[in-house]
Amino acid sequence: MSQAKVGVSCEATKLLAEAFTASLGDSVVTHEEFLKKKRKCKGNLFPQPLDISKLFELSYVSGPFGDKPADSVVIKVFAKLLSGEIITHHVKPDATVLDFQERISDQTGIPFDQIRLVFNSTYLMDYKATLQDCNVRNESTVHVYKQLTGGGGPLQLLVDSTLLDPPFDYDFSDMSDDGTKYYRGGYLYERPYGWKRYAIKVKDKYKDNLWLGPKGIRVDSAEGEWPVSYHGTARTPAGNIAEVGYDLSKGRRFKYGRGIYSTPSLKVASKYAQEFTSEGKRYQIVLQNRVSSDNLKIVESGDGPYWLQPDEAKIRPYGICIREVDN
Missing domain, CATH: 3.90.228 (Phosphoenolpyruvate Carboxykinase; domain 3)
Structure with missing residues (x-):
């Protein structure tokens, strides 16, 4: 039996970064690895500290499962930004991922091609799929990532x-x-x-x-x-x-x-x-x-x-x- 020493070891943060990478399906690195990558990118890389509770939020579903709503029903879907801000959208279950992402882009001003949507541990990549197909139900929460491109440089998730x-x-x-x-x-x-x-x-x-x-x-x-x-x-x-x-x-x-x-x-x-x-x-x-x-x-x-x-x-x-x- 042993207690950990005060201070987060490099070994621990590396292990956690690899664990989060596997869980989120997106690259998560340590601060030291970020600095190395940034040097290779000639500074064109921006850090996005990963709140550990985000790992938990991305893998639970707070909305109901099961019964499919009628086509005429309008459901309430929450879009949660990395800042913690929550935007409420009223949409039909047969709205496509494309439709929903365009709505988020219009409301937040984030360019469409820089938005990544995550629901229930899964990136919503199929633009033709409906919210119903993705098991997004009334009062479900979809998480919104912003991926910078071009002159702004990409975001890199790292263990905070x-x-x-x-x-x-x-x-x-x-x-x-x-x-x-x-x-x-x-x-x-x-x-x-x-x-x-x-x-x-x-x-x-x-x-x-x-x-x-x-x-x-x-x-x-x-x-x-x-x-x-x-x-x-x-x-x-x-x-x-x-x-x-x-x-x-x-x-x-x-x-x-x-x-x-x-x-x-x-x-x-x-x-x-x-x-x-x-x-x-x-x-x-x-x-x-x-x-x-x-x-x-x-x-x-x-x-x-x-x-x-x-x-x-x-x-x-x-x-x-x-x-x-x-x-």
């Missing part, structure tokens, strides 16, 4: 190490479950044995820190803290964690749909763990979250539970778990 919190890292990679039960927020907490946890800087980010609970190793819950869950960012043949969670919930007494799916089970989360390669070794990445128990819905399945939190503000990623897997 200032958003990491090394004093709270913890290395569970050589540890195993000894049967001790741990609880957080009144729910069983499955510690990430076999993984190394990199902490995200979230202390004092919100109005209080009660949701995190007190620092230190403890088995009992603390008053006001939130339970722990995990979220995989990869897509499987069956879909991602949000789509599968929704499918499991259909036909039950409550038809769940809108909200954020995660799981308290690492076994379940590992099914959706994004794999990537670094220095010839294979790794997996999952995100560790705190979830408010307010209105939390539990969807039971054969492999374990899925949690649905209807309010996306009440689930907060606070750690990144990475483990090496056999080749």
Whole structure:
């Protein structure tokens, strides 16, 4: 068992950059790699620090799944810019990706050819596809990237190490479950044995820190803290964690749909763990979250539970778990 040293190591940021590259499907580099690339481009390259919570946002679906709306229905779709600004669009489900991208261009002034749209971990590249084809439903959020071209030079995503919190890292990679039960927020907490946890800087980010609970190793819950869950960012043949969670919930007494799916089970989360390669070794990445128990819905399945939190503000990623897997 070992605690991380204060300060983000080059090895850690490189590993995270490669993990984010695999998860986003877009190049993410360290600050040092960015400087090297910029020199090669003779300065014609601009940094875009990657907010780590963006990785989480790009891989969940906050809008409902399933039933297709009638052709006459007008749906509300949110376009979220990198600045955090959200623009609401009222469109028909049969509007094409081309139509939607042109609307964003008209409203934001961003040239059409510099816009990249991401929904549910997928770039919307097929301009002929409809929003309905892409599973974009009422109140779904589509993320908007701006790719600079020509004289402006391209944007390069890079790991913003200032958003990491090394004093709270913890290395569970050589540890195993000894049967001790741990609880957080009144729910069983499955510690990430076999993984190394990199902490995200979230202390004092919100109005209080009660949701995190007190620092230190403890088995009992603390008053006001939130339970722990995990979220995989990869897509499987069956879909991602949000789509599968929704499918499991259909036909039950409550038809769940809108909200954020995660799981308290690492076994379940590992099914959706994004794999990537670094220095010839294979790794997996999952995100560790705190979830408010307010209105939390539990969807039971054969492999374990899925949690649905209807309010996306009440689930907060606070750690990144990475483990090496056999080749």
